[in-house]
Amino acid sequence: MTRTVVLAGASGYGATYLREIEELEARGLVRLVGLCDLRPLDADARFAGRPFDTRLDRLLAATRPDVAIVATPIHTHLPLSRQVLEAGCHLLLEKPPAPSAAEWRTIRTLARDNALSCQVGFQSLGSGARTRLAELIAAGGLGEIRGIGCYGAWSRDTSYYQRAVWAGRRELDGVPVADGALTNPFAHAVATALALDGSTGWNDITALETELLRVRDIQVDDTSCLRLRTRNDTVITVAVTLAARTPEEPVVVVHGSRGRAELHYTRDLLVLDGRPEQYGRTSPLVNLLAHLDDGTALQSDIDACGAFTRVLEHVNTSPAPRLIDERWLTREGEGPSARVHIPGVEQAVRASAENLATFAELAAPWAV
Ligand SMILES: NC(=O)c1ccc[n+]([C@@H]2O[C@H](COP(=O)([O-])OP(=O)(O)OC[C@H]3O[C@@H](n4cnc5c(N)ncnc54)[C@H](O)[C@@H]3O)[C@@H](O)[C@H]2O)c1
Known part of the structure; x- marks a missing residue:
């Protein structure tokens, strides 16, 4: 049709x-x-x-x-x-x-x-890799889930923040915007981790803490760590930055008592105990068309954004992100192509996902 x-x-x-x-x-x-x-x-x-x-x-x-x-x-x-x-x-x-x-x-x-x-x-919720991993978790294939840790390390230059009036803003003319790293560029990491745990409702989160940092003159976080606990007693961490020197695609790591899974959600790639499996994906539009045609379930229903929105609300209403001291930063380029890096941030976001720890617990010097 x-x-x-x-x-x-x-x-x-x-x-x-x-x-x-x-x-x-x-x-x-x-x-x-x-x-x-x-x-x-x-x-x-x-x-x-x-x-x-x-x-x-x-x-x-x-x-x-x-x-x-x-x-x-x-x-x-x-x-x-x-x-x-x-x-x-x-x-x-x-x-x-x-x-x-x-x-x-x-x-x-x-x-x-x-x-x-x-x-x-x-x-990312329409990825075959995500579906396979969710089924594996539900069937107990990874054993008991100890936690889910996500890490992401991208780099954004000055033009990224200059491209639109709302870029890098918590609010604009008195209305919320929520363009922080956790709530926008890495929103998929948060939503995907919550979906893998089956914790998509507002009340599915029982505890929530964040460390919100920034390297630029913006209102929002560009380097952040989120840790939450869900009603299933799963600990989820998401540690991300837009100030990496060596960018790499984000990964969601599921730590099970009998196995480890890495979901590379931008690449539809699932790595199970070191073995890669490549999948395809169904786009949000194609899934919506199927839903209208034959009742196929929506992969990302507005109803299932409760837990994600709870994270967003928490992040966007927390005290303003703290500016990282200049001594921990390096700078490269000028004008629209200027970049700011936090040396070592790539290792810190990975360590967070491996240990389900916050930057402060890892004693990242720029975070404490
Ligand atoms: N799914 C993803 O991977 C992904 C990636 C990037 C952006 N996004 C999302 O896409 C949305 C748009 O982001 P963007 O960076 O393209 O924004 P943008 O600022 O570039 O705006 C996109 C377009 O919307 C137009 N526009 C603005 N206000 C409008 C209005 N009131 N009526 C009609 N058109 C209007 C602008 O002129 C522009 O052409 C955001 O929600 C963003 O988070 C999603």
């Missing part, structure tokens, strides 16, 4: 959706009936000629799509989601779903009250 779709937010991450929509149109699965953005599309854009509007509510009224995709800045998610759900369209909403718990609850209620589906764009 061909579903009609509109996309709000056509550049930035929205470009990924445009590529996917082009592919799905060729397979007859969707038809893009409109685009919404504050900025005009490039003249040579593939979808030039399709209905375009700077206002989503007007575009929805004119096109009446089955599905609307919202891939706009985080602080616009609630107002645009409201327009989508009140227009009677199913929603694919980019992650994080909302910059506060109150806004997440409102979107969830709007979807429920209007009997519409709302998928959140946590694409």
Whole structure:
């Protein structure tokens, strides 16, 4: 069945959706009936000629799509989601779903009250590697789970923070944004670890602590460690940085009494006791289309973002992230390509995941 779709937010991450929509149109699965953005599309854009509007509510009224995709800045998610759900369209909403718990609850209620589906764009949850690992854990294949540790070490230059007014912000003009490392760039790590433990509800977290640090003049954390305990008594840690000298893709490590699993969630790769297994993935949009067609379960339902949102709310309302002293940092490049590094941070995030420990417990000198 061909579903009609509109996309709000056509550049930035929205470009990924445009590529996917082009592919799905060729397979007859969707038809893009409109685009919404504050900025005009490039003249040579593939979808030039399709209905375009700077206002989503007007575009929805004119096109009446089955599905609307919202891939706009985080602080616009609630107002645009409201327009989508009140227009009677199913929603694919980019992650994080909302910059506060109150806004997440409102979107969830709007979807429920209007009997519409709302998928959140946590694409790591559609990975075959994640599904296989979750099944293995549930079947006891790794024995008793001692804990889940995630680590991530990326590097972002100054242009990353200059690309949009909301980048690196906790709030903008009085509304929450929540663009910290844990809540946005590494949001998948948090959501994936919680999902592997089957702890996706708000009340599934019983204890929560964070160490929030930064190397830049921003409002949010760029180097952070989160440790929480779930109702299953699983300890989960997530230690991440955007100030690595040697970036590497993030990994979720599951420590079991009878085995160890590493989920490389950006690469759909599962390593079980050292043996690699490669998988494919189902995108959030394709999964939503299957859900609408035959009731296939949503891989990232807005309802299942409770525990993630609890982490987000905690991070975004904690005392402001602490600036790491200059003596622990090195700098490279100038202007938009300038980078800041914390020598040794790559080892620290790995050690956190291995030992389920915080930076302070590991005595990382820049953290204490
Ligand atoms: N799933 C992922 O891996 C992934 C990766 C990157 C970003 N994201 C998410 O995608 C979303 C967008 O991020 P981005 O970096 O592309 O943002 P961005 O600032 O580049 O904005 C994306 C587009 O939205 C448009 N826009 C802004 N406000 C709008 C409005 N009110 N109505 C219509 N269009 C509007 C902008 O003009 C821009 O073209 C965020 O939620 C972000 O967290 C997800």
